[in-house]
Amino acid sequence: MAKPGLLEVRDLSVGYGGEAVCAPVTVGVAPGTALGLIGPNGAGKSTVLQTVVGLLPPIAGTVEFDGRPVDEREAAFRRDVATVLDDDAFFPSLTGTEHLLLTARGHGVADAEQVVAEEVEEFGLADRAHALPSALSSGQRRRLALAAAFVRPARLLVLDEPERRLDAQMRRRLAARIAAEVADGLTVVFASHDPEFLSTVARRVLVVDDDACSVVSPGDAVAALHAG
Amino acid sequence: MSGTAELTGVGVRRFTRRATARRADTSWLTLGGDVLSALTTAGVVVAVLGGAFSALRGRIAARPPAPATDLPGELTAAVAALVVAAGVVALLSRLGPLSATPAAAAWWLPLPADRRGLLRGDLQRVGAVAVVSAVVVALPVVLAAPAAPTVAEAAVTVLAAALLALTAVGVLVLLQARALTGWVAPVAGSLATAAVVVPAVLGTVGPAGPAPTWAPTAPDLPLPVLGGVPLLVAAVALLAADRVGGRVPAGALRERGTAVLVASVSALSLDTRELGRALGTPVHPPRRARRWARVRTPWQAVVAGDLAVTTRSPWRWGQLAIGTALPVLAARTDGLGGVPALVAVAVVAGWSLAAVALGEPARQAHGAPAADRLLPLGARDVVRARAVVPLAGLMVVCAVSAGLVGLGWEWAALGAATAPAWAGAAVRGGYRPELDWSGPVLSSPMGAVPTGVAVTLVRGLDLGVLGTVPLVAGLLLGAVPPLLLGVALGWSLLLGLVAVETARRTGP
Incomplete structure (x- = not known):
């Protein structure tokens, strides 16, 4: 018998102003598994992710997290779901460490400074952790945003092209880290264009398309990515 | 990760504020000075x-x-x-x-x-x-x-x-x-x-x-x-x-x-x-897309496009109505109406509002210059074509507005004669270049004035105001002699021409 999904998406139609950007999506994500999303630019991957985490209202269909309709206004939902979408926004007068501490303390992490120090090291930001965001490179800001997802507890992690703006080494480290977290029970949903990242992390892949959205194996997805 | 109490909303704000304050260089003395100044x-x-x-x-x-x-x-x-x-x-x-x-x-x-x-x-x-x-x-x-x-x-x-x-x-x-x-x-x-x-x-x-x-x-x-x-x-x-x-x-x-x-x-x-x-509020797509069936030439294409841009937003209609009525309201108001200078200010305010509304196609074209290059029309001709809709619109606005201010056909004619200058102003303002902060700074009683920025900001409005001078003369005289009408038309046409021809720097 299949495990009940932590995230259940049924007949979800997403878009703007009532116009769907892709075919309806139906997929379930079991706890401790990772679902990848692929599709060409503009296919609707980011829109699907934003709707799944409640930032956009669905045109039709439902999204349930842990058996309840998604409502990002609920503290319980925000406690359980970490997101790193396409935001590149930071408080200009807070350092990198302060951003991470704010996130950790906001989630009631007891040993916040210790956890933040570890993630700063893990994401290669040790030298720049006390710099203001304006003094960080684009890639370093991306690392900072990603680190924020790991300084806090979460049951579901939603990432939009996490490999974006990262160097090859950091991409591999991040993929290995996420795969390890999935093995430890974290559920991950992410969009990606990187075949290596996809094959390292994903157990199943949702192909987002205009005609039909279907779930395929990572192998088939990687083949599709290589085929362009 | 072991747990402790989560920060409350107030706690999160306090954390952010304190972290920000740690590296702020604003002293209480500075804050006090700012409050006193305000x-x-x-x-x-x-x-x-x-x-x-x-x-x-x-x-x-x-x-x-x-x-x-x-x-x-x-x-x-x-x-x-x-x-x-x-x-x-x-x-x-x-x-x-x-x-x-x-x-x-x-x-x-x-x-x-x-x-x-x-x-x-x-x-x-x-x-x-x-x-x-x-x-x-x-x-x-x-x-x-x-x-x-x-x-x-x-x-x-x-x-x-x-x-x-x-x-x-x-x-x-x-x-x-x-x-x-x-x-x-x-x-x-x-x-x-x-x-x-x-x-x-x-x-x-x-x-x-x-x-x-x-x-x-x-x-x-x-x-x-x-x-x-x-x-x-x-x-x-x-x-x-x-x-x-x-x-x-x-x-x-x-x-x-x-x-x-x-x-x-x-x-x-x-x-x-x-x-x-x-x-600006987003413009909703129309229920029925335009087919442009009557468009035969590039000139007509520009005019038809401008007309669609101008009429599609209800805000433009409101701006045009207010622009027309504002001078009339001032002229009819007890006390204000007897002071030609105040009526003139209302005329400039109202008509510049109408010019801004009708300059929207030029503003959009400036933001997306590639759109202008799609048609087989020279850069200067595109700008000239872009003056047609503002001219037609401002003819109506200025004629009705001035006619009701002075309560006479000769005033309506004087208003219509002023329209070319304001149409030019609409196009010139729409194609206004980006602000130039590198120009010299002028010392004034209100502080330093960056002249480059000031010159750019008044671009468009400047020629509209100049074009209104004959109408102001009419307000001061309390009448519209035929000579004034002729001078107003010639002056306005000249300014409108200058405005359109200098609206956009064209490439070599």
């Missing part, structure tokens, strides 16, 4: 406004014979207050009232902290802005009252306006939490348009002579009821707003916060074009 400025503004309105009251007492109905000054002041209030309400609904900057949306809203506590600071800020706006709006109404108001009367009126503003903020937040603010800005815009157009029309078609004095008066009720009820309503609205603040979706907060950020940056950098884009 209070002094406010005092000077109130004194100047009071002096101006007192002087106007004196003029009204010795008013000249009126050609049509004289609208009481206090009515026009109330219209001005209503227009500003409608503008503030529309602005608040466009920008929130509650919003989260991109940084707050990325780092605050995903936290499990109570959103109500996170947004309370924003609610307080918006409330303060509304109160200040209400005071500024209420002052002219109080000071324009036929009898000089006592300090107590002025204070009560201003307080009532402030409470009304706080109630409006509360109601807007309640609507925002239910995603129901979409109708607010269009209704406020319609109200503002009607508030300007209706008195202008009534003042023109009504019987000649002064209209009866009009002033808003408070109902004859006991003071506790009179003061207590608005206070109670405002308090209830704000408490309800605070309660539902946490129910506003993150997506809406982030979208409004981005608009606030772009608008703030644009306002600080004096980039009015970007400010307009940030505050």
Whole structure:
């Protein structure tokens, strides 16, 4: 018998102003598994992710997290779901460490400074952790945003092209880290264009398309990515 | 990860504020100086406004014979207050009232902290802005009252306006939490348009002579009821707003916060074009797409496209109506109408508003220059073609407006003769280059003035104002001699030509 999904998406139609950007999506994500999303630019991957985490209202269909309709206004939902979408926004007068501490303390992490120090090291930001965001490179800001997802507890992690703006080494480290977290029970949903990242992390892949959205194996997805 | 108490919304705000303050270089002395400076400025503004309105009251007492109905000054002041209030309400609904900057949306809203506590600071800020706006709006109404108001009367009126503003903020937040603010800005815009157009029309078609004095008066009720009820309503609205603040979706907060950020940056950098884009309401696609069946030449394509851009937004119609009626309202107002300089100011204000509305296609073309290169038309010809719609529109606006100001066909002809200059101004303003902050700085009593920026900002308006000089001469003369009409037409055509030919620097 299949495990009940932590995230259940049924007949979800997403878009703007009532116009769907892709075919309806139906997929379930079991706890401790990772679902990848692929599709060409503009296919609707980011829109699907934003709707799944409640930032956009669905045109039709439902999204349930842990058996309840998604409502990002609920503290319980925000406690359980970490997101790193396409935001590149930071408080200009807070350092990198302060951003991470704010996130950790906001989630009631007891040993916040210790956890933040570890993630700063893990994401290669040790030298720049006390710099203001304006003094960080684009890639370093991306690392900072990603680190924020790991300084806090979460049951579901939603990432939009996490490999974006990262160097090859950091991409591999991040993929290995996420795969390890999935093995430890974290559920991950992410969009990606990187075949290596996809094959390292994903157990199943949702192909987002205009005609039909279907779930395929990572192998088939990687083949599709290589085929362009 | 072991757990401890999560930060509350207030705690998150405090953490951010303290971290920011640690590296801020603003001392209490500096803050005190800034507060003192703001209070002094406010005092000077109130004194100047009071002096101006007192002087106007004196003029009204010795008013000249009126050609049509004289609208009481206090009515026009109330219209001005209503227009500003409608503008503030529309602005608040466009920008929130509650919003989260991109940084707050990325780092605050995903936290499990109570959103109500996170947004309370924003609610307080918006409330303060509304109160200040209400005071500024209420002052002219109080000071324009036929009898000089006592300090107590002025204070009560201003307080009532402030409470009304706080109630409006509360109601807007309640609507925002239910995603129901979409109708607010269009209704406020319609109200503002009607508030300007209706008195202008009534003042023109009504019987000649002064209209009866009009002033808003408070109902004859006991003071506790009179003061207590608005206070109670405002308090209830704000408490309800605070309660539902946490129910506003993150997506809406982030979208409004981005608009606030772009608008703030644009306002600080004096980039009015970007400010307009940030505050503009999205235009909905038409039910039926245009087929352009009658378009045969590139010129017609430009004109047809411009016509679609101009007529598709209801805001443009409102701007054109206000632009037409504003000079008429000033001319019909008791006291104002007898002062040609004030009527001229209203003419320039109204017609520049109409020129801005009709310059929208040029502004959009400047933002997307590739669109201009799609047609087999030289760059200069595209700009010339882009003057057709503004010319047609301003012919109507200027002719109707001037005709009703002077109440005669010769005035309408003078207005129409001025239209080419304003059409040129619309195109020239639309193709205005980006602001140039590198120019020399001019020392002035108000501080340093960056001349490059100032020259760019008045681009368009400059030639429109010059083109209005013959009409101002007519207002001073109180008549339109045929010679003046001929001079106005020639002068306006010359300026319009210069404006269009210099609107955009073309490549080699």
